[in-house]
Amino acid sequence: MPKSELFVARPNLPEIEELLPLLESIWDSSQLTNNGPLVQKLSRQLESYFQTAHVTLCGNGTLALICALKSLKLPVGSEVITTPYSFVATASAIVWAGLKPVFVDIEEDGFNISASAIAAAVTENTSAIVPVHCYGKPCDVQAIQDIADHHGLSVIYDAAHAFGVDCDCGSLLSHGDASIVSFHATKVFHTFEGGCVVTKNTELKEQVDLAINFGFRSETEVDGIGINAKMSEFNAAIGLLQIDRVDDLIAARKKAHEHYNQALASVACVTLPSDKGYRSNYSYYPVLVSKECKLDRDALYNELKSFGVFARRYFFPLITDFESYKDFRKGNDLPNAQRAAEQVLCLPIHPSLDTKDLDRVCSAFTRALL
Ligand SMILES: *Cc1c(COP(=O)(O)O)cnc(C)c1O
Numbered sequence: 001m002p003k004s005e006l007f008v009a010r011p012n013l014p015e016i017e018e019l020l021p022l023l024e025s026i027w028d029s030s031q032l033t034n035n036g037p038l039v040q041k042l043s044r045q046l047e048s049y050f051q052t053a054h055v056t057l058c059g060n061g062t063l064a065l066i067c068a069l070k071s072l073k074l075p076v077g078s079e080v081i082t083t084p085y086s087f088v089a090t091a092s093a094i095v096w097a098g099l100k101p102v103f104v105d106i107e108e109d110g111f112n113i114s115a116s117a118i119a120a121a122v123t124e125n126t127s128a129i130v131p132v133h134c135y136g137k138p139c140d141v142q143a144i145q146d147i148a149d150h151h152g153l154s155v156i157y158d159a160a161h162a163f164g165v166d167c168d169c170g171s172l173l174s175h176g177d178a179s180i181v182s183f184h185a186t187k188v189f190h191t192f193e194g195g196c197v198v199t200k201n202t203e204l205k206e207q208v209d210l211a212i213n214f215g216f217r218s219e220t221e222v223d224g225i226g227i228n229a230k231m232s233e234f235n236a237a238i239g240l241l242q243i244d245r246v247d248d249l250i251a252a253r254k255k256a257h258e259h260y261n262q263a264l265a266s267v268a269c270v271t272l273p274s275d276k277g278y279r280s281n282y283s284y285y286p287v288l289v290s291k292e293c294k295l296d297r298d299a300l301y302n303e304l305k306s307f308g309v310f311a312r313r314y315f316f317p318l319i320t321d322f323e324s325y326k327d328f329r330k331g332n333d334l335p336n337a338q339r340a341a342e343q344v345l346c347l348p349i350h351p352s353l354d355t356k357d358l359d360r361v362c363s364a365f366t367r368a369l370l
Contacts, residue, residue, distance in 0.1 A: 061182025061195030071207035253282035
């Protein structure tokens, strides 16, 4: 039998039979998109799950971020402080919104943007901050809000990884002016493609609703330069079939996380992720392969591959190392982000990994490094 391949993510899928009644309801109503009944239903359910006032569903997380930024009506070309240690969409959305990303370093121990680096990068042209709750781990939301309040800046969190995360700061998605979540197939909760804007600000929610639908306020009125970022009824149906079981999916991820923590603890040269101090969603399992290790990160990545274990180098390269972003590099020192990008490796973590799969990853990992 061929060795099965283990990937970093594997989307949970509902049974096709479960989908049929929802498809029938779509066929019956003939409303396929444009804020249909399933989109409305999923929005209400997510508002309750996130304990937030407003959710606007979008076609994907990238469009959600673009629309959230557009809705703030920031000066065109103004500076938005963000992190180079993220998926490229964090920065591309800022540029698509007509703004200029300014990249600052991440914290020394951790993967999130450094609040002191943000404070040091504020200029008179700064209009907003876009931090990322990297791997779902909460940013220092209080320090970031203090900086924003002090300088009159907006804050939009890229919470693409943070579905279902809570912290002692309360519901993580309630911080800043808004947060965006991604429902891409590889994320903890998915709708094939999808995402949302979460905000407690009713006026901002109204602007986002306009922005995702070309700006249409009524049949004859267009307000602002909108885009098409709507979620379809089909994608909402997929979401409705997962929302009730997402806590179970997160619990299954937690088991995998704990299995790794235990089995890999003997590999002293690597730093394992910690879930201390917040309710994690176990969306990723990032390890840091230090210089003391027998193999460097890339060699380990290749070694695991030869055992059918497809780890991923999230996030490498840094966004600032992509040629397309060279104009935004600005000579900032990003030593912490650089080190994380060189050392990080995300191991497979998803609800369908069984003990045998996890053991296989761990034995390949320990065999390579011990
Ligand atoms: C997945 C992701 C996005 C983009 O979400 P899509 O739904 O794929 O458009 C944005 N930011 C981060 C950090 C992500 O991981």
